[in-house]
Amino acid sequence: MEEHGYSGLPVVPYIRVSRVGGRDKTDGYISPKEQQKAIDRYAEYENVELHAPIIEENVSGGSLEGRSGFEQAMTMVDRGTAGGVISLRLNRIARNIRDAIDIADRLDKKNARLISVSEKIDLGTGTGRFQFYVFAALAQLELEQITEQWKVSVGQAVEKGIHISAAVPFGYLKGEDRRLYPDPEAAPSVKEIFKRRAKSPPESWAAISAWLWEQGVKTGRGNEGFSRSALQAIVTNRAYLGEAHYVGKGKRGKEPVFDLVNPKAHKPLVSATVFERAQPNGETAERNGTLTDQTLLRGILTCEFCGHRLVLLGSTDRATGERMANYHCARDHADGKCSQPVAIQARRIDPVVEELFLDRLSAYSKKPRAMRVTNTALLVKAEAKLAEEEAGLASWLAQDFIGIPQKLVEKQKAERLARFSAAEEALKIERDRAQVGAEIEKGDLVERWPELGREERNRILRAAIDRVVITDAGGKRGRGAPPPEKRIKSIAWATGIVG
Ligand SMILES: [Zn+2]
Incomplete structure (x- = not known):
């Protein structure tokens, strides 16, 4: 050898x-x-x-x-x-x-x-x-x-109108040809649910659930009583429009690899108009709607009292039954409990921060070029830092560890890996910043902004804003609560993006 x-x-x-x-x-x-x-x-x-x-x-x-x-x-x-x-x-x-x-x-x-x-x-x-x-x-x-x-x-199955999912939507039965057919017993209840939600204002989820209970209608699994989420799942399911729909997920389960729809796969239970009107927020059902899809400031807001980034949580609007996204302080952090965890609705704070950014961006774009600061030094620094951590980690791993307790080795390794990951993350942010900086230099971002997708806008905001510190509502809720702009304690703009 x-x-x-x-x-x-x-x-x-x-x-x-x-x-x-x-x-x-x-x-x-x-x-x-x-x-x-x-x-x-x-x-x-x-x-x-x-x-x-x-x-x-x-x-x-x-x-x-x-x-x-x-x-x-x-x-x-x-x-x-x-x-x-x-x-x-x-x-x-x-x-x-x-x-x-x-x-x-x-x-x-x-x-x-x-x-x-x-x-x-x-x-x-x-x-x-x-x-x-x-x-x-x-x-x-x-x-x-x-x-x-x-x-x-x-694709062939969807084309034939075959219902691929193992779960048969309530109100349908699966035929021997694996297509869906209206269930004579349950289909009228589905139509009624849609009708009641399509009214203006819509009937509450609780009232519909009570009505179904009175009628003795059981769910597809034979349970008595429809939960709010079960009802929401019904009114947002496009199968009731007669569609066979299949989203193939990628290997890592994130990005759809393919998205196949046969709009005329089986007999619809509701018309397109009723379906549209019955949607929780008057919009077409989002096919892959998640809380994240509704928010813009992921990873940007922090809690005034503990300094940690706010996380996303869902809640349901009592008045409309609509799912809402909220930013929350997670309270229990590795370095202790937060004394006063803050929370704020995404739909209230998102437009405020977006507006502040666009104002700043317009002002920045009007500055003469020479007065603008683009900070490439930070990128260079982040690159050097990562190289340093990598070399340190490699040489540390190269020792023989003889006579060093295993626990200590594991602890040191974890610390070094954490530092390495932090340096990687920091470099990623600086790279994003450099790229966003270059996009801003092109000068048409304000005009293009309305056309950008949510993901894209989040990426730019994350690059331009280091953090937005959110304070609490002073114990007030509803009408008495301070407006969202008053909940912003401070904004730290990233160096060299919009000045
Ligand atoms: Zn906190």
Whole structure:
């Protein structure tokens, strides 16, 4: 092994057992014992010294996150206590190129190796590394193809009007052809719910729930009594318009990968007009409506009394039954309890802060160019800080930790990682700021503002505003409460964005 310049330290056997109902479906079940035997044989033949194995059960593919066993082995490599990792199969260790590069880089730093017994990959060689990247790329391609096939078959199903979700909307029955048909018993109740909500003003959720209870109407699950949220789910469900709708989520469950609609999949229970009128805020139902979608100042507001950022919470408007987003101090923080946690409605404070920003932006845009300050120094500083933390972390990890209590090592590691993450986050913010600064320099942001999406506006506001300190309402609510602009204790504008 000398020709590769390996460290010569013992290598960690990584044994993976992924089981689906007791058996690995994809490539047959190979017991940990058999895997160990194959690894031992290889090690003996190639004269590789072994550590005790790390055995991990029930790990599915996906990215490296959550691969605690493999990560454990890689950490030993990072710390210089292991000379690499050996496994029966490595083709599923990296599911994409980024993972693969990350693994290879970490091994390189330590002159460590990654050996696959069955695929005959040894990362120390050029061919081995190339194969490893190819496997990773293929694994990713396979994932994408699966997604693509899934999309095609779901698309065909939606086209045929098939109801894909396992839950059948109240008021419908699922036919043998898997399409929806009005349930003669429950459909009239659904129509009535819509009618009562479409009135002006709408009947309260409580009154509708009481009416249903009096009628002895049971929910789809056979429960007596419809909760407010169950009723809201009904009036916002576009299935009652006759639509079959399917949103495919991305791997990380966030961004929709595809959004398929068949507007004439089955018989509607309500007309488009009634549906529109019945919507909680008189608008069309947001298909993926979340609280965040209603807010603009995420990550910007802080509590006057504890200094922590406010978090988003939902509540329901007593008068209209509408879901509302509120910013709240979380009260219990790592550094103690907040003495006076503040809260404010998003729909009251959002427009005020937005207006203040736009005023400031207009004033700034009128300044002669020479008087504007764009602070690239902060970006450079943030970059230097991150490099420093990274180097510190790397050299710290490189020590042997012999004689240092494990607890202390873990504590120091956590602290260093936290500092590293903070530096990463700070750099991200400075990069955003630099970008937003450049966008502002173009000079048409005030005009473009109304066309920007909520996400975009939040990004710009976060870059331009360091924080908005919110004070309490002095114990007053409703009409007597101070107007939202009076709740702003102070605004800290970010340096170099809008002056
Ligand atoms: Zn607080």
